[in-house]
Amino acid sequence: DVKRVNKFCEDFRVEVRYSREHGYHLKGTEEDKRNLMLKAISTLKIKSYAHEKFTFIFQQQQLQNQYDNYQQVLKDFEQQYSFAFTEDRLDEFIYLLQMVHIRQQQHKRVQIYPDTVSFLENQQAFLVSTLIQRRLGYTTNREEVAFLTIQLLGICQGEVSPVRTDALFAITEQIIVNFERYACIQLLDRNKAMETLYLHQIVLK
Numbered sequence: 001d002v003k004r005v006n007k008f009c010e011d012f013r014v015e016v017r018y019s020r021e022h023g024y025h026l027k028g029t030e031e032d033k034r035n036l037m038l039k040a041i042s043t044l045k046i047k048s049y050a051h052e053k054f055t056f057i058f059q060q061q062q063l064q065n066q067y068d069n070y071q072q073v074l075k076d077f078e079q080q081y082s083f084a085f086t087e088d089r090l091d092e093f094i095y096l097l098q099m100v101h102i103r104q105q106q107h108k109r110v111q112i113y114p115d116t117v118s119f120l121e122n123q124q125a126f127l128v129s130t131l132i133q134r135r136l137g138y139t140t141n142r143e144e145v146a147f148l149t150i151q152l153l154g155i156c157q158g159e160v161s162p163v164r165t166d167a168l169f170a171i172t173e174q175i176i177v178n179f180e181r182y183a184c185i186q187l188l189d190r191n192k193a194m195e196t197l198y199l200h201q202i203v204l205k
Contacts, residue, residue, distance in 0.1 A: 002016050002018075002024075008040075009026070009028075009036055012028070012032050012033075012035050012036040012039065013028055013029070013032045014026050014027065014028035014032050014033055014036050015027045015028065029110075029111070030103070030108050030109060030110045030111070031110045031111065031112070031147065034096070034100060034103070034110065034147070037096060037099055037100075038092065038096050038151075041054075041092050041095045041096055041099075042092055045091055045092060045095075051065075051067070054067075054095055058098075061102075063102070065098070066098060067094055067095070067098075070094045070097060070098060070136070071090075071094055073132065073135050073136060074090070074093075074094065074132070076135075077128055077131065077132060081124070081128060083156045083157060084156070084157045085155055085156060085157070086155050086156070086157055089154070089155035090155060092155075093151060093152075093155050096151065097132075097136075097148070097151075100144075100147075100148070101136065101138050104138055104139050104144060109141065109143065109144065110143050110144060110146075110147045111143060112143045112146045112147060116146065117142050117143060117146045120146045120149045120150070121142070121146075123149060123153070125149045125152050125153050125156070126145060126146070126149045128149075128152065129145045129148040129149045129152055130145050132148070132152075133145060133148070176193055
């Protein structure tokens, strides 16, 4: 009943409300709702036939459970970057990511402190989160990517960084050297430029 649901929600500062206009709905910030969503996913995942139950939830909203597609995309990035997903958390992240994308399509956005976003933008995981969003065809809004970066950092083992291919890196270095020579300029941060171009080439592969 509603009291039991509200008891479950109260730790996340979210409350079930009812109105004639919206019926039953959740009251709270978007970030708190998503954290609640993750808790609900974690709770449901340990139940029997969890995958089938998630599929049923999507079907109730005339949506498809794209678990296999999302898993393949995430595994591709796992191979391109030197980190590993914590297996028992990967399932949760796949379902959360699908549901977050539904929220994004509904123009529901998180609000994250600018200082937090700026800090996360300097993390390699922020770039990976951006690339995941692009691959799946969703927004690369800074705050949305920051939210996903926080989740990604929570399920990764090891530092998120590109797996370097010596030949490709050598080509990247030569491109930078040639650019400086023909443009008659010297880059202020050559290492940063090389890293950025190298990552761009990895994405294009």
